[in-house]
Amino acid sequence: MGCFQFxxxxxKEEPKTPKSMSVxxxxxxxxxxxxxxxxxxxxxxxxxxxxxxSDTSTExxxxxxxxxxxxRSSNLRxxxxxxxxxxxxxxxxxxxxxxxxxxCVYKGAVKSSEDPERKLDVAVKQLGKRGLQGHKxxxxxxxxxxxxxxxxxxxxxxxxxxxxERGIQRLLIYEFMPNKSVEDHLSTKSETxxxxxxxxxxxxxxxxxxxxLHEGMDFQIIFRDxxxxxxxxxxxxxxxxxxxxLARLGPQEGLTHVSxxxxxxxxxxxxxxxxxxRLTSKSDVWSYGVxxxxxxxxxxxxxxxxxxxxxxxxxxxxPHLSDSKKFQQILDPRLEWKGSKKSAQxxxxxxxxxLGKNAKARPKMSEVLxxxxxxVEASQEIGRSxxxxxxxxSMSRETSxxxxxxxxxxxxxxxxxxxxxxxxxxxxxx
Numbered sequence: 001m002g003c004f005q006f007x008x009x010x011x012k013e014e015p016k017t018p019k020s021m022s023v024x025x026x027x028x029x030x031x032x033x034x035x036x037x038x039x040x041x042x043x044x045x046x047x048x049x050x051x052x053x054s055d056t057s058t059e060x061x062x063x064x065x066x067x068x069x070x071x072r073s074s075n076l077r078x079x080x081x082x083x084x085x086x087x088x089x090x091x092x093x094x095x096x097x098x099x100x101x102x103x104c105v106y107k108g109a110v111k112s113s114e115d116p117e118r119k120l121d122v123a124v125k126q127l128g129k130r131g132l133q134g135h136k137x138x139x140x141x142x143x144x145x146x147x148x149x150x151x152x153x154x155x156x157x158x159x160x161x162x163x164x165e166r167g168i169q170r171l172l173i174y175e176f177m178p179n180k181s182v183e184d185h186l187s188t189k190s191e192t193x194x195x196x197x198x199x200x201x202x203x204x205x206x207x208x209x210x211x212x213l214h215e216g217m218d219f220q221i222i223f224r225d226x227x228x229x230x231x232x233x234x235x236x237x238x239x240x241x242x243x244x245x246l247a248r249l250g251p252q253e254g255l256t257h258v259s260x261x262x263x264x265x266x267x268x269x270x271x272x273x274x275x276x277x278r279l280t281s282k283s284d285v286w287s288y289g290v291x292x293x294x295x296x297x298x299x300x301x302x303x304x305x306x307x308x309x310x311x312x313x314x315x316x317x318x319p320h321l322s323d324s325k326k327f328q329q330i331l332d333p334r335l336e337w338k339g340s341k342k343s344a345q346x347x348x349x350x351x352x353x354x355l356g357k358n359a360k361a362r363p364k365m366s367e368v369l370x371x372x373x374x375x376v377e378a379s380q381e382i383g384r385s386x387x388x389x390x391x392x393x394s395m396s397r398e399t400s401x402x403x404x405x406x407x408x409x410x411x412x413x414x415x416x417x418x419x420x421x422x423x424x425x426x427x428x429x430x
Contacts, residue, residue: 076146077113077158081169084108084160088124102137102245103128107176110157121176122157126169137245138170144221144244152209154232154242177240179233186228186298193334196343198237199295200379203347204372205239206231210288211365213241214281220250222258222279226287227268227301228294250281267301267313272359282359285368289354293317296344296351298332314355321348343379350375 087108088095097105103126112118127134138159145156160171179185182202185194194202206226213221225246232242251258257278262269270286273279290301293313299306301313310316320326327345331337337344350371356362363371 076142076156077173079110079158079160079171079173081160081162081171083110084124084171084173087122091124091126097123100243102134102243108173110173120157121178123174123176125172125174127171135170138172140247141172141244144247148213148217148221150209150212150216151238152205152212152240154240174242175234177232177234177242179235179237181229182231182233182239182294183228183300185233186294186300188298188334193298193332196335196337196340197379200343200347200372200376201237202231202233202239203292203295204369204376206241206291207288207365207369207372209239209241210284211369213247214250214284214365220281222248222250222281223284223287224248224279225264225268226284226291227265228291231291248279256280265301270359271357280359281365282362285354285362285365286359288365288368289351290314292347292351292354296332296348297330298334317348321352339382340379343375346375347372 085091087110088106091104091106095107097107099105106124106126108122108124109119110122112120127138138161141156142159145153149155154177155175157173157175159173160169162169182194184190185192210223210226213223221244223241223244223246225243226241230241230243231239233239246263248258248260257280259277260279262274262277264273264287268287268290270283273283290313293299294301297313297317299313299316303311303313317330320330324341324345327348328337328341331341331344350368353363353371354368
């Protein structure tokens with residue numbers, strides 16, 4: 001995506017931390033000291049291809065902001081490598097779930113810590129040959145998911161770090177998510193597209209997860225790589241955020257941002273972060289706005305297989321927001337959209353607020369969640385109605401239930417919603 005330019009950003013505001021990283025469990029400690037910079041550590045897989053933002057910072061690996069989290073109590077289990085070999089049938093290809101930038105993921109079964117007679121299905125992620133950069137992401141995942149817990153975050157069951165004849169083995173063990181990622185279901189290769197009601201529920205679940213990371217604890221975590229492939233679906237189709245290897249702690253009190261390496265995925269990364277390296281929670285809000293348009297259109301943020309004018313999702317949707325007839329042209333053609341077009345328009349309005357060019361003017365994720373909650377409730381109320389009123393009265397009732405967002409009066413009626421779409425214009429990312 002040629003219009004993106006990357007800068008290392010200013011480092012003077014980043015808080016100093018000791019030049020070491022540690023992961024502590026009940027009976028082991030893994031510590032690494034390094035003088036290598038992130039520039040020296042090459043990426044592989046999904047983190048080192050044409051669709052990902054390059055890491056241009058000279059930030060030291062040792063300056064991990066998550067050092068303080070490693071001192072907090074953790075309920076993570078410490079697995080041996082032999083246990084995990086047995087759990088995955090010696091990492092057999094028949095139980096391989098996929099492969100990403102971190103390494104391969106295998107389905108396995110381990111003994112439940114609560115009931116040793118019961119087996120627990122897990123996903124075992126094995127670090128590939130990526131050196132210290134991969135190790136840094138492993139440490140971050142353990143430190144973050146070892147101390148945070150929420151229904152909309154994938155649960156980390158435990159970890160493994162051992163030396164054997166092949167060198168150090170680093171593995172992460174997660175709860176098994178049988179319904180794969182949202183990206184898998186939005187793909188044109190998916191035989192059955194996600195229905196609109198399910199997409200709204202996913203938007204709600206993802207917003208809950210981000211709101212918790214940003215505002216639900218005594219410290220803030222910025223995801224930094226929010227995207228549809230990092231949102232997994234459990235057996236009941238609940239959406240959970242996953243893959244916290246690039247996460248960072250938010251700015252310390254008195255600071256406005258964290259200056260850091262520019263990493264993430266092109267198409268999702270906020271423009272101000274790409275240009276300056278200054279990271280805030282509003283960077284995740286931007287990524288969430290992009291994701292909402294994925295749900296509406298069924299398209300990826302960047303797709304080189306489409307005609308040139310349609311490759312960048314945000315640029316493509318922009319001309320279609322002026323009226324309802326044009327807006328219909330961007331709706332995912334795999335869905336029937338009976339009675340759901342108004343709901344999709346309102347979700348686009350929420351997306352536009354997340355995609356404001358001025359990062360400070362974007363809503364907080366708790367505010368975004370409130371807007372999505374109101375939209376889901378209104379949509380469910382319409383779905384429960386036994387008799388369908390006329391379109392005009394239906395629209396009037398639906399909007400009356402959502403008249404207040406952030407303490408401001410919302411316009412009602414179709415013309416009011418379209419006017420708000422006009423006033424919530426998408427701004428170019430470059």
